[in-house]
Amino acid sequence: MKFFDYDKNASNVEYYEILEDLMERWEHEIVELKEAKGGYDADKIGCYFSEISNEANLRNQQHDRLVFGVSEKDKIKHVVGTAYKKGVVSCSW
Secondary structure: OOOOOOOOOOOOHHHHHHHHHHHHHOOEOOEEEEOOOOOOOHHHHHHHHHHHHHHHHHOOOOEOEEEEOEEEEOOEEEEOOOOOOOOOOOOEO
16 A cells, blocks of 8 residues: 655655555554654653564564554554654664
8 A cells, every 4th residue: 555655766765665565554563653743752652662672672673663653543554754863763683
């Protein structure tokens, strides 16, 4: 299913493809998708990092994901964007 449009020739196309895949499967033990349009509580972020990294470790997975700027309203998934901490953060344990 296609959730948003993007340039398939963009230099960072892999990020769009990862987001499409994550939105297709939605949330599970090692993926959290949050709206966070303007900000998010730092304590909650710490808890999410701890929870999903522990789950990734237990499942012998190299990556986990916490993605801001994605919403599910009226059971429709869509990208809403975020102004929180612009840039990509990726953690591998």
